[in-house]
Amino acid sequence: xxxxxxxxxxxxxxxxxxxxxxxxxxxxxxxxxxxxxxxxxxxxxxxxxxxxxxxxxxxxxxxxxxxxxxxxxxxxxxxxxxxxxxxxxxxxxxxxxxxxxxxxxxxxxxxxxxxxxxxxxxxxxxxxxxxxx
Numbered sequence: 001x002x003x004x005x006x007x008x009x010x011x012x013x014x015x016x017x018x019x020x021x022x023x024x025x026x027x028x029x030x031x032x033x034x035x036x037x038x039x040x041x042x043x044x045x046x047x048x049x050x051x052x053x054x055x056x057x058x059x060x061x062x063x064x065x066x067x068x069x070x071x072x073x074x075x076x077x078x079x080x081x082x083x084x085x086x087x088x089x090x091x092x093x094x095x096x097x098x099x100x101x102x103x104x105x106x107x108x109x110x111x112x113x114x115x116x117x118x119x120x121x122x123x124x125x126x127x128x129x130x131x132x133x
Contacts, residue, residue, distance in 0.1 A: 026059040029097040034104050039091075041073070041083035043111040049079035049104060051093045062096035073106045083108040 035050040053061040065075045069089035075081050081091055083106070091104045125133055 027055060027057050029058045029060065029095045029100055030054050032063060032093055032095050032100045032102050034093060034102045036104055038105045038107075039081065040107045040109060041081070042109055043083050043085060045083045045108075047081045049075070049081060049091060049093070051079060051102070053095060053100075058097065060095075060097035063093050064096065066092045066094070067106075068092070072108050081106060086110045 031054045033052045033054070035052075036047075039047055039049075041047060049065070051063045051065075053063065065077060065079050067073055067075045067081075067089055068091070069087065070084070072085055072087035072089040073081050073083050073091065075091050079093070081104075086108050088105065088107050091106055092101055093103075094101045127133060
């Protein structure tokens with residue numbers, strides 16, 4: 001059955017006037033893009049980068065994500081960025097086929113902790129003018 005399909009495909013291409021060998025049927029990657037080129041996250045925040053490999057019918061769409069500074073922001077193999085500490089870094093995606101690349105500049109800002117109350121050491125103190133407490 002497999003040979004019948006290969007024969008059919010070969011005849012189909014011949015009918016179209018196209019000759020191709022099995023090596024020519026693999027479409028090479030021409031570029032990769034990320035959904036954002038810059039990102040600002042608060043410490044502890046996350047964002048999943050989406051990589052788009054072109055052309056859409058490329059044979060090998062595998063990509064590898066890397067962080068320029070893992071202590072500032074780390075990235076998983078699926079593109080999930082985690083903001084670790086305040087600073088800046090670059091997340092790079094590289095295609096397995098052809099080494100095409102795209103970058104996203106990541107800025108991590110410090111997490112703010114709002115004041116929720118103030119507590120004094122005592123509710124009442126008597127003082128004489130000029131004293132410190």
